[in-house]
Amino acid sequence: MxxxxxxxxxxxxxxxxxxxxxxxxxxxxxxxxxxxxxxxxxxxxxxxxxxxxxxxxxxxxxxxxxxxxxxxxxxxxxxxxxxxxxxxxxxxxxxCPLVTKVHNEAKKYNDKKIILIGHKGHQEVIGTTGQADMYVYDDREDNILPKYDSDEELVVLSQTTLSVEDTNKVANQIKNQYKN
The missing domain is CATH 3.40.50.11270 (Rossmann fold)
Structure with a gap:
């Protein structure tokens, strides 16, 4: 072998x-x-x-x-x-500097609707959700996105340790459901 x-x-x-x-x-x-x-x-x-x-x-x-x-x-x-x-x-x-970058983006856009793609309860997600109000979409258990106006400006962030494939799958769902 x-x-x-x-x-x-x-x-x-x-x-x-x-x-x-x-x-x-x-x-x-x-x-x-x-x-x-x-x-x-x-x-x-x-x-x-x-x-x-x-x-x-x-x-x-x-x-x-x-x-x-x-x-x-x-x-x-x-x-x-x-x-x-x-x-x-x-x-x-x-x-991690990459996690800090996500935290900074959350703070920067705290006046917008934020969707965080991540695993609920993961320490990184806990740290990120403490930076601003946001909705956590966990692809392991969620299959419905939050109800926002389709033309409302959204910010999408991701847990840094998720695979590109998992993140892109959810990001594409978000793009299909919302215009902005």
């Missing part, structure tokens, strides 16, 4: 960056370092970083006052940053 390895393979640049940020923070600030959500969706990496002193938090409120917190590659909603500031936490943002 012949085995072919796909190239490129491995972590994307945003994930590599986030892991490096945690490792640098551990070197600079010592342990413990608190990480809001798993830094990346990879139990081996998360477990390895935990052995080095990176503690994963499900909720920013779990971080002790005055500690150091890193926001994961997936991004976080603004309220998490506000809570971190109120707890006098040293904040390190490891949000």
């Amino acid at each position: 012949e085995l072919f390895l796909a190239t490129p393979r491995g972590f994307c640049a945003g994930v590599v960056r986030a892991i490096e940020i945690v490792e640098r923070a551990l070197d600079l600030y010592g342990t413990p370092i608190y990480v809001k959500h798993e830094i990346v969706h990879n139990k081996y990496v998360v477990n390895d970083l935990a052995k080095k002193g990176a503690i994963t938090l499900k909720d920013i409120n779990e971080a002790p006052i005055g500690g150091t917190v890193i926001f994961s590659a997936h991004g976080s909603p603004p309220k998490d940053y506000e809570i971190a500031k109120s707890k006098n936490l040293k904040i390190i943002d490891a949000t």
Whole structure:
């Protein structure tokens, strides 16, 4: 049997960056370092970083006052940053630059109707929906788009980790249903 390895393979640049940020923070600030959500969706990496002193938090409120917190590659909603500031936490943002770009677009167009193509409950989607009011269309469970005027200007954003095929499928549905 012949085995072919796909190239490129491995972590994307945003994930590599986030892991490096945690490792640098551990070197600079010592342990413990608190990480809001798993830094990346990879139990081996998360477990390895935990052995080095990176503690994963499900909720920013779990971080002790005055500690150091890193926001994961997936991004976080603004309220998490506000809570971190109120707890006098040293904040390190490891949000993937591509996710940050989506967050910035959401803030830029917060006066428009926004449809986010993404998986409800995914940490990246939670972070993005915290930036502005929007409708999340999850192709795994939704098959009807929201009822907006067909000539109303819409902004369509996407979770960065979705496949191009899945995103284009929903984007085409949106184009067919709405003029703008």
